[in-house]
Amino acid sequence: MSESKYRDWILDTIDSLRSRKARPDLERICRMVRRRHGSEPDRTCAELEKLIQEQTVLKVNYKGSISYRNAAKVQRRSRKKDDLTLTTAARRSAVEEASHSDLSNGDSAFGPVDQDEEDLEADTSMAMDTDSNADEEGADESRDGQDGPPLGRTYVDTSVRCAPVRAISAPCSPSGTRPGPGCGPGTGLDCASFQKAGERPSSLPPPSPRALTNNDWAYHSTVCPAERQHPGMQRDKAAMKPATHSATTSPCTLKNTVKKEDGGKAVDSSLSSDQLVPDYAAGLDETRNVSDGRPQALSLPSDNCTLKNKMDVSSFTAAEDSLLNGGKGDEVSVKKEKMSHNLMQWTVADVASYFSAAGFPEQAVAFRTQEIDGKSLLLMQRSDVLTGLSIRLGPALKIYERHVKVLQRTHFLEYEDL
DNA sequence: CGGTGCGCACCCT
DNA sequence: AGGGTGCGCACCG
Secondary structure, eight states: OHHHHHHHHHHHHHHHHHHTTOOOOHHHHHHHHHHHHOOOHHHHHHHHHHHHHHTSEEEEEETTEEEEEEGGGOOOOOSSSOOOOSOHHHHHHHHHHHHSSOOOSSSOOOOSOOSOOTHHHHTHHHHHHHHHHHHHHHHHHHHTTSSSOOOOOEEEEBOOOOOHHHHHHSTTHHHHTSOOTTOOTTOOSOHHHHHHHHHHHHOOOOSSHHHHTTOEEEEBTTOOGGGGGOTTTTHHHHHHOHHHHHHHHSSSOHHHHHHHHHHGGGOOHHHHHHHHOHHHHHHHHHHHHHHTTOOOOOOOOOTTSOOOTTSOHHHHHHHHHHHHTTSSOHHHHHHHHHHHHHGGGOOHHHHHHHHHHTTOHHHHHHHHHTTOOHHHHHHOOHHIIIIITOOOHHHHHHIIIIIIHHHHHHHHHHHHHO
């Protein structure tokens, strides 16, 4: 309910900002929604993130700053004749094109994509971003926007959740160019809001004009906060306006808050990406993992059911990391092993908590409502998740592909071993 | 001061 | 040429 209400509000706001020729950025959107409907910026931001996930709203990096687009209104005007309008196939191909080749001028150009599930393709976008930036990377960074007039170029965000390493070497840089002043340490999410503040000065100074022109590429919604946290890069600039940060930050702290509770300051450039971008980030990578049968690490209710809700994805990821690094992840690993066995023992509350922690709080309610416990979860089929819970297709697909399926697979694999 | 309207420069088909 | 964007500025309450 509220979801669609928010969707309308947000889309309306975006449209209205656009018609006013004002950049539909996070700050403006939140402000306008609050003015018009009294919604808290935090909430608006959270809803916006959801819409982005569903691709109802597209988050793009245009001319160096983040903008949001009403996906329904962004039609790919490029292809002259093939107007793929509605068919799913069409939509899909549009998305593909968008993420691969052009994404024409600035924004993505997806057709009216309402549902999602296209995330899968999202990652492909990375490929191109890589090259487009490649050159500007170095130069760009060094000369730091002093002269080059900012050219327009857009990056649609698709989840590229930049891995720390990768972030440095390639893609992220452009967008990271202008690190949100706000994204300081541990902050997160939405640098978009800060962008504004720090934008002009540092913004992208495209080194080689033509190269940049405007390729757009996508990067996922939460656009890796990490990308703005590259150690050396613009971080300093961000540091320059700490004050702004706190001021502007208000909106969108939803997830951060949660996260911060457990890992907050600990968030390092390396971990942050995962931590801050739970499901979206999970999106691509997880998707891949899933595809090769590797279970992703996400929060799993602890066996004794002491699920701390707050201990969500981030902490798990963190734990996961330490685990991988041979750190003090013993406990965790033990838990992990147990957990799949215990999946059979998950209570309805455990299941709900799991999905809530995984970034699907609203859908978690549906699981609870339908009284899905561990056993039921193991029995769930794709259609059950997509249609049996009365949740929206987008999240449902993600939930099924990234969680239900994975949990089931993990469970059964381990079961086999025994 | 915040919300609007819009001219104009850019950029992409 | 046609169309999308959004900066920058003026105007309004």
